[in-house]
Amino acid sequence: MDKFIQLKGLVAPLDRANVDTDAIIPKQFLKSIKRSGFGPNAFDEWRYLDHGEPGMDNSKRKINPDFVLNQARYLGARVLLTRENFGCGSSREHAPWALEDFGFKVIIASSYADIFFNNCFKNGMLPIVLSAEIVDNLFNQVFAAEGYKLDVDLSAQTVTTPSGEVFKFEVDAFRKHCLLNGLDDIGLTMQHQDKIKTFEAKHQQAQPWLFN
Amino acid sequence: MAKTLYDKLFDSHVVHEENGTALIYIDRHLVHEVTSPQAFEGLRLAGRKPWRISSIVATADHNTPTNGWDKGLAGIADPVARLQIETLTSNINEFGAKAYFPFMNKNQGIVHVVGPEQGATLPGMTVVCGDSHTSTHGAFGALAHGIGTSEVEHVMATQCLVQKKSKTMQVLVNGVLGKGVTAKDVALAIIGKTGTAGGNGYAIEFAGSAIRGLSMEGRMTLCNMAIEAGARAGLVAVDEKTIEYVKGRPFSPTADQWDAAVAYWQTLHTDSGADFDTVVTLNAEDIQPQVTWGTSPEMVVSVDGRVPSLDLAKNEVQRADWERAYAYMGLTPNTPINEINIDKVFIGSCTNSRIEDLRAAAAVAKGKHIAPNVKLALVVPGSGLVKAQAEQEGLDKIFIAAGFEWREPGCSMCLAMNADRLESGERCASTSNRNFEGRQGQGGRTHLVSPEMAAAAAITGHFVDVRGL
Ligand code: SF4
Numbered sequence: 001m002d003k004f005i006q007l008k009g010l011v012a013p014l015d016r017a018n019v020d021t022d023a024i025i026p027k028q029f030l031k032s033i034k035r036s037g038f039g040p041n042a043f044d045e046w047r048y049l050d051h052g053e054p055g056m057d058n059s060k061r062k063i064n065p066d067f068v069l070n071q072a073r074y075l076g077a078r079v080l081l082t083r084e085n086f087g088c089g090s091s092r093e094h095a096p097w098a099l100e101d102f103g104f105k106v107i108i109a110s111s112y113a114d115i116f117f118n119n120c121f122k123n124g125m126l127p128i129v130l131s132a133e134i135v136d137n138l139f140n141q142v143f144a145a146e147g148y149k150l151d152v153d154l155s156a157q158t159v160t161t162p163s164g165e166v167f168k169f170e171v172d173a174f175r176k177h178c179l180l181n182g183l184d185d186i187g188l189t190m191q192h193q194d195k196i197k198t199f200e201a202k203h204q205q206a207q208p209w210l211f212n
Numbered sequence: 213m214a215k216t217l218y219d220k221l222f223d224s225h226v227v228h229e230e231n232g233t234a235l236i237y238i239d240r241h242l243v244h245e246v247t248s249p250q251a252f253e254g255l256r257l258a259g260r261k262p263w264r265i266s267s268i269v270a271t272a273d274h275n276t277p278t279n280g281w282d283k284g285l286a287g288i289a290d291p292v293a294r295l296q297i298e299t300l301t302s303n304i305n306e307f308g309a310k311a312y313f314p315f316m317n318k319n320q321g322i323v324h325v326v327g328p329e330q331g332a333t334l335p336g337m338t339v340v341c342g343d344s345h346t347s348t349h350g351a352f353g354a355l356a357h358g359i360g361t362s363e364v365e366h367v368m369a370t371q372c373l374v375q376k377k378s379k380t381m382q383v384l385v386n387g388v389l390g391k392g393v394t395a396k397d398v399a400l401a402i403i404g405k406t407g408t409a410g411g412n413g414y415a416i417e418f419a420g421s422a423i424r425g426l427s428m429e430g431r432m433t434l435c436n437m438a439i440e441a442g443a444r445a446g447l448v449a450v451d452e453k454t455i456e457y458v459k460g461r462p463f464s465p466t467a468d469q470w471d472a473a474v475a476y477w478q479t480l481h482t483d484s485g486a487d488f489d490t491v492v493t494l495n496a497e498d499i500q501p502q503v504t505w506g507t508s509p510e511m512v513v514s515v516d517g518r519v520p521s522l523d524l525a526k527n528e529v530q531r532a533d534w535e536r537a538y539a540y541m542g543l544t545p546n547t548p549i550n551e552i553n554i555d556k557v558f559i560g561s562c563t564n565s566r567i568e569d570l571r572a573a574a575a576v577a578k579g580k581h582i583a584p585n586v587k588l589a590l591v592v593p594g595s596g597l598v599k600a601q602a603e604q605e606g607l608d609k610i611f612i613a614a615g616f617e618w619r620e621p622g623c624s625m626c627l628a629m630n631a632d633r634l635e636s637g638e639r640c641a642s643t644s645n646r647n648f649e650g651r652q653g654q655g656g657r658t659h660l661v662s663p664e665m666a667a668a669a670a671i672t673g674h675f676v677d678v679r680g681l
Contacts, residue, residue, distance in 0.1 A: 016536075017529045018408060018508055020648045027629045031275060031292040033249035033299050035361075045650050054292050083529060085409035088442065089648060090627075091344040092247065093360035114412055114444045115344060115358055122362035172376070174233040185362070186258070189235060189370040192228050196263075196372055199227040199237055209465035209473050210239045210337065211266060 002124040003182035007105055008151040009078025012069055013142045019082060020089035021116060025098040029054055038094055039101030043069060069102075073146045079106045081138055086127075087116025096123045106152050108159065110135045121175045122185065126154060128169045154180060214483035217447050218380050218415045221355035221480070225338050227372055235372040239337040240354075243270035243309070243364070244323045245300040246629075247342030251365035252303040263371035265308040269332045272297050272315045273322045277630050278592050278619035281316055293630065307368075311463075313596075321595025321621040324348040324562035328432065329597055331461025335450045335477040340367055345562050345645065347438040351431035352458070353450035353480040355415075358439065378444065379489040381414040382482075385422040387496030392679040394572070395430035396564060396643070396662035398422065398494075399437035400502035404512040406492060411443030414490065417482060418448050422496035428457040429568040436563045440509040440645055449481035503549050503675050504647045504660040506537035511647075513549060515665065515677045521545035540649055541657050542637065549675050552659070555638040557582070557589035557616075557670040558652070559663055561626035564643035565594030567601050569663040573643075574607040576667035576678060582615035583673030589616040590632060592624040616670065628653045641669035 029041045031054060040058040047070060049062040063070050069077070080099065086109040087095060096119045099107070105125055110132040112120075120127040130138070141161060142148045151160040154176060159167045178185065189196075204211045215223070225236040248270075255261070262268060275296055280287035288294040297315050304312045311330070313320040319330065324345055327333040333349040339356035340346060342364040349356035359373065367373055383402055403410075416438050418431070426434065431448045438446025448454075455474055458464050465473045500514035511534070513520065519538070522545060525531040538545065543552070559565070559573050570593060582589050591611050593599035599621055602608055608618045625632040626644040634640055634656025643666050644651075647658040661669065668678040 015532075017533055020646075022627075022646070022648045022651055026650060026654075027627050030246050030629065031290070031296050033253070033296055035250040035253070045654055051654050085412065085442070088408055089344065089646060091342060091358040091360055093250075093342075093362060096360075111409060111412060113409075113442060115360060119360035119362065122360060172233070173231055174374075185374055186260070186366050186369045189366065189372055189374065192235060192372075193370075195228050196235070196237070196370060200264075200371070203237060207336065207473070207476065209334070209469045211264075212463065212465070212469075 001182050001184050004105065004124055004126055004154055004179045006153045007078060008149055009106065010076055011079040011081050011142050011148050011150050012074040012077035013139055014068060014080060014082040015139060017083040018085045018088055021087055021092050021095040022089055024095040025092065030092060030094055035097060036101060038098035042098040042102040076103065078103055079108065079150050080104045081142060082107065082109045084110045086112050088113035091115045093119045096120045096125055100125055108135065121179060126179060128159065130167055130169060134167055214485040216380050216482045216486045216488060217353060217417055217449055217480060222377055232376060234375050236338060236375050238340050238367050238371055238373055239267060240332060240339040241267045241367050242323045242327050242341035243268055244274060244343065245272045245296045246274045247361050248303065248364055249296065249299050250361050251368060252307060254365040255368055260369045262307050262368045266310045268309040269311045269327065270300065270304050270309050271313040271320050271323055271326050272300055274623045275629050276315050276622040278622050278624045278632055281620050318596045322562045322565065322623055325565060325594030325598065329595060331458055331464035334458060335454055335480050340373060344439045345436050347446045348432050348436040348562055350435040350446040351428060351448050352454055353448065355445060357444040378415040379413050381411060381416045381490040381492065382488040383416055383418050384420040384491060384493045385496055386420040387422055389422055389496045389499065392501060392664060393499050394662040394664060395426050395433040397499055397502045399434050400509065400512045400660060401494060401499045403437065403441045403509045406441050408440060408508050408510045409442045411438065411441035414443045415445040415447060416441065416443040418446060423448060424451065427568060428453055429566045433563055437645055450477045501662060501665050501677060505543060507540055507647055507649050509647060509660060511537055515549055515675060517549055519543050519545050519547045551674065553585055553674045554641050554669050555587050556634060556640040557586060557666050558625040558640055558642040558644060559666050560592030560624050561644035562594065563645045564663045565592060565598065567598050570602045570607050573663040573667040574610045576664050576681065577614040577616065577671065578610050580614055580671045582670045585673040586670055589670045590619060590625060591616050592619045593621045595621050625652050627651060641666045
């Protein structure tokens with residue numbers, strides 16, 4: 001997994017609450033057996049005017065000029081600013097894969113659905129929770145200033161605005177450690193192999209039917 | 213110390229804990245074709261093997277077609293879908309599993325229907341699956357939740373999941389549900405009250421006399437929808453109904469293991485005096501048949517209600533949400549629910565495709581016919597076994613005589629990954645769990661209801677209170 005330490009990036013505002021993972025990457029793209037290549041189909045139904053299917057040449061499709069991520073001023077955005085309960089619905093990890101492949105490394109919202117939130121960290125992305133008031137304030141700033149960038153520092157747990165305003169955010173210590181060092185969960189867990197084996201033996205003795 | 217059921221299940225599976233992050237041991241890993249290929253690929257690339265093959269039960273469900281089975285795999289018109297289904301088979305062949313029910317196997321079906329009916333889901337287990345509706349299995353007093361593909365790989369490689377303990381919420385529903393009011397209506401009424409984010413960060417235990425009164429099928433419907441309230445896990449305590457359901461299933465314990473198992477399972481309830489972080493209370497008598505009107509399960513009203521007007525929205529964000537929902541759903545505020553006409557009906561999904569659901573829908577459809585404006589009414593059993601049972605009871609004949617199509621098992625139009633879908637602008641009465649934009653097909657409009665209410669809508673061509681039919 002890639003490390004995440006600090007990033008200064010252009011911010012794209014997706015001004016909606018309850019954006020679900022079906023919207024982030026529609027189901028037809030879940031048929032892929034690969035882990036990459038979902039970026040061109042992120043937000044497919046909002047982004048294009050026609051119906052997308054896997055295998056289409058996306059460069060030939062009609063884009064929806066009204067969709068925020070298609071606006072020239074947000075091209076190359078690395079930070080996605082959005083509203084409450086982002087990533088609700090299906091557990092598909094294709095959602096963070098698509099967002100990352102699209103170019104986002106950081107998401108800022110007032111809350112997230114649990115599974116999506118967790119999936120982000122597994123893919124080197126940082127979902128930041130800020131209060132609804134701060135998020136609202138950031139939306140206003142982004143709309144007001146073209147080329148608006150935020151400076152996100154994971155070690156210091158801060159988001160800094162162009163005017164120098166600093167917002168602190170919380171992040172779980174273990175997840176922070178993994179992101180900062182680009183650590184893969186499986187490798188870390190394997191360090192506890194002996195404990196797993198000991199637990200398993202005891203568990204099997206107590207509830208042998210689980211191991212039939 | 214008095215413990216909640218969630219605490220008991222979580223604590224009894226902790227392998228290791230550090231700074232509030234735990235490794236918990238996973239007893240059952242359910243696998244399907246959509247969220248597993250990248251996990252198997254990850255194992256392959258790292259040269260890893262599954263830690264305990266006997267924990268894995270797999271089936272194909274999301275992409276599988278619900279007709280044309282006489283043509284076999286060749287009947288799957290979409291080559292990308294076919295490849296994914298074949299990839300699951302080759303992965304299971306390579307890595308192994310306790311059981312695999314491939315496409316067209318007589319036990320194949322929606323993973324959350326198959327697990328319980330095989331006895332692969334047992335009380336006290338930790339159950340995971342790369343699917344958010346894994347919460348369904350909590351109906352058995354099991355700690356069950358959906359995981360992402362990286363976690364699927366993690367569980368395969370280590371038999372553990374990295375987890376932080378959730379907060380606990382008790383949803384208490386006391387009283388007796390009225391006639392025609394089902395577990396689905398209870399679930400939607402709860403979500404209407406808590407909102408779809410209300411359960412974020414929580415494990416919900418459903419309790420109270422109305423929940424005790426539900427069948428196991430009903431409890432599965434309810435726990436299935438816990439994720440739509442934002443909770444990763446839903447739970448119902450073990451009682452005689454749980455044990456009765458589990459008894460004699462293919463993977464259930466037998467002989468002397470059975471008695472030991474039952475003795476343990478009987479401890480799987482919240483101790484009196486245990487504290488929940490939050491308690492939500494509903495009166496069973498107040499719950500009417502529910503119909504969602506918008507693009508989130510929380511946009512729900514009783515069948516005798518109306519599409520709410522903007523002045524009822526609680527803040528600006530919700531106003532904007534509702535305005536978008538009116539436009540997407542093609543509805544105007546204050547429209548009475550029972551004046552909304554439908555184009556299609558879908559009875560199926562891991563929420564409502566079990567035998568009890570099909571019986572209830574068939575009882576409404578019996579001797580009647582779908583309305584002329586209903587273009588398609590699909591009944592998709594949750595599994596091959598449900599289908600066989602329904603056919604033995606003659607339910608298929610009732611549906612077919614009433615103008616419904618009787619299909620092969622799978623996820624089908626719940627998420628429209630196969631050929632079953634809504635066309636843009638079509639309106640559907642659906643027994644599934646999500647009414648998100650595009651969920652049942654791009655531009656499709658979904659209204660979530662119970663099986664009885666879906667059948668009633670099919671017969672009349674619009675939403676109607678099934679109790680008055
Ligand atoms: S029936 Fe629907 S919700 Fe259930 S597992 Fe299948 S796609 Fe997911």
